[in-house]
Amino acid sequence: MNERQMLLKKIGTYRFTITDIDMFLDTHPGDTEMLALRNRYAQELRPLIEQFESRFGPLTKRENQTNTWSWVKDPWPWDMEA
């Protein structure tokens, strides 16, 4: 795994954890402990996404800080290099 893939894996791990907790909260919306855990992970995830996007390009189209449309850049998620 290269540096890009390692950072992406870290981001994916956080994202998956949050997705899983979200679904738990859908049926347990009053669970404050789980909600706090969710928010902690979301907070820890944010700088990782910023770090990734500044080095390797955008993960979503919410922001485009470069002067070309970097969204189109390879690799796409189904590529071996992704």
Place this chain on the structure above:
Amino acid sequence: MFVYEKQLQYPVRIKNTNPALAKLIITQYGGPDGELGASTRYLSQRFTMPLPELKATLTDVGTEELNHLEMIGAIVYQLTRDLSEEQIREAGFDQYFVEHTAGVYPASASGMPFNAAALAVKGDPITDLHESLAAEQKARTTYDNILRFCDDPDVIDPIRFLRAREVVHYQRFGENLRLLTDKLDSKNFYAFNPSYDKRCFKK
């Protein structure tokens, strides 16, 4: 509204091609218990759900199924890249190949194109949740069957991830059913449609 994130939910990196296996795995792309049907089922059933928790669960599970659809597409794509004509013939991939080349088309393992007849939206939340619970188990069984034919760890790893998600979704839908019946008149849960016959809710 949906926003695309340029990342698979779980990484797929398959070093060795295997078109025979791709022919089986594609059933989770467009087959009767596949991810396309799953996302369509949940994202359609959610509209008439009577409780906010149920709307949330079906929205979130239906969205996650779109991630899974993309993962299955990536697995099929990587298993069938750079094939020679000889590899295609030997793997029995020729029938698929003449119609789609190495394109990823939503079809079942037996070649049947995606068909919405394999899913149901009844507009009755008890019926629809039972349909969804069964769907998760059918997908889990299909992943178990796929795993019987896998010996490549690069494939086994993401398929196991997908299989585990079916079990979690089953749990959530079970909780949905309980949340709903808790709000209904316990004398008879099953004689009414809670999305239409409002009198079946507890007074």
